[in-house]
Amino acid sequence: MIKVGIFGATGYAGIELAEILQYHPDVAVIFATSESYTGQTLNQIAPQAPAWELVKSADAPLDQVDAVFLCLPHAASAATAVRARAAGCRVIDLSADFRLKSLETYEKWYKVEHPKPEWLAEAVYGLTEHARDGLREADIVACPGCYPTSVLLPLQPVVSAGLVDGTIIADSKTGVSGGGRKAKINYHFVEINDNLTPYGLGQKHRHQPEMLEQIVKWAGDNKAPGLIFSPHLVSMPRGILSTIYVPLKEGVTFDQVYALFAEAYQNEPFVILLPPNQNATVAHAVRSNRCAIGLTMGDDNTLILTGAIDNLTKGSSGQAVQNFNVMFGLEETTALR
Ligand SMILES: NC(=O)c1ccc[n+]([C@@H]2O[C@H](COP(=O)([O-])OP(=O)(O)OC[C@H]3O[C@@H](n4cnc5c(N)ncnc54)[C@H](OP(=O)(O)O)[C@@H]3O)[C@@H](O)[C@H]2O)c1
Numbered sequence: 001m002i003k004v005g006i007f008g009a010t011g012y013a014g015i016e017l018a019e020i021l022q023y024h025p026d027v028a029v030i031f032a033t034s035e036s037y038t039g040q041t042l043n044q045i046a047p048q049a050p051a052w053e054l055v056k057s058a059d060a061p062l063d064q065v066d067a068v069f070l071c072l073p074h075a076a077s078a079a080t081a082v083r084a085r086a087a088g089c090r091v092i093d094l095s096a097d098f099r100l101k102s103l104e105t106y107e108k109w110y111k112v113e114h115p116k117p118e119w120l121a122e123a124v125y126g127l128t129e130h131a132r133d134g135l136r137e138a139d140i141v142a143c144p145g146c147y148p149t150s151v152l153l154p155l156q157p158v159v160s161a162g163l164v165d166g167t168i169i170a171d172s173k174t175g176v177s178g179g180g181r182k183a184k185i186n187y188h189f190v191e192i193n194d195n196l197t198p199y200g201l202g203q204k205h206r207h208q209p210e211m212l213e214q215i216v217k218w219a220g221d222n223k224a225p226g227l228i229f230s231p232h233l234v235s236m237p238r239g240i241l242s243t244i245y246v247p248l249k250e251g252v253t254f255d256q257v258y259a260l261f262a263e264a265y266q267n268e269p270f271v272i273l274l275p276p277n278q279n280a281t282v283a284h285a286v287r288s289n290r291c292a293i294g295l296t297m298g299d300d301n302t303l304i305l306t307g308a309i310d311n312l313t314k315g316s317s318g319q320a321v322q323n324f325n326v327m328f329g330l331e332e333t334t335a336l337r
Helices: 012-021 076-086 103-110 132-137 146-160 207-219 254-265 313-327
Strands: 002-007 027-033 067-070 090-093 140-142 168-174 196-198 227-234 240-247 271-273 291-299 302-309
Touching: 002 012, 012 027, 012 313, 067 076, 067 313, 076 090, 090 313, 103 207, 132 313, 140 313, 146 168, 146 207, 146 227, 146 240, 146 254, 146 291, 146 302, 146 313, 207 227, 254 271, 254 291, 302 313
Parallel strands: 002 027, 002 067, 067 090, 090 140, 168 227, 271 291
Antiparallel strands: 168 240, 196 227, 240 302, 291 302
């Protein structure tokens, strides 16, 4: 049995993680933390979750576990990672604290000082399908953001092959759990229901630099495409759909691009490549660890990709468990649907 602890078990990502890990045959969950609900059990907060006692993070017995999952806000996550690494635990972080390689970009977008800038280079960006080699040896894994997972899995084959010429536009829609469980006015039922709201337009969302960093890496020696990212909040509890407009180089054909995707994702258990011209929908992915990808052409030179995930599974806790499985040499699909 691999012994693990969950920090931030009472948030949406933490609850989802608890639901997955309670059925993981190779995992024993030793502790689950909360700052606000100590003295209670997790199923008192979320009835679908196991009845684990909640402890304050300061009291978490780090010496008793092999790995920790950090389902915490940024900054709290990095500080906890420092404690966990000092105790010899491997860290799977769901926050943004180790996603960016550039310290300058991190501090500009997250407006906090990083406690361990030297760990940014070493942390593995855990977009599992494109990170397995690094994951096996990793001590710190940064699970990608939910929007980036829905955009980057569809983009990787076409960007890495150097077929893009121009600026990519990613138009994404998320369900309300993407904003976390803490109450915020603009997430109230009355504000959300029967509504669809753009936010963070004009390079103002923190996931834009995260995605761009990966795009630049994959572009390699080719000129890296730009990225316009337009997120929207939709009246649904969970799920993300990203519609991504990709200007192709002159002469690149749909059949060529589709063949590239078929090859890239043919053996992937969680990536569903839809038949040509079929679009991904939230229903393809919700309550599963799947990422559904659709391809169609918008005009002669513009590829339209659709990427659908569940933000709480493939977009956070499911992908975290997928990464954990690779890190510990387990069957990658264990405990995942
Ligand atoms: N929601 C998503 O779809 C999603 C997707 C991908 C990544 N993420 C990332 O995953 C992390 C958790 O997200 P979430 O949506 O689950 O957030 P959330 O619902 O707001 O939950 C946050 C959790 O962290 C705990 N917490 C808050 N401040 C803390 C502190 N200073 N020290 C220790 N514990 C603290 C809370 O505990 P108490 O309230 O019990 O005190 C709660 O358990 C975030 O970094 C988020 O960006 C979320």
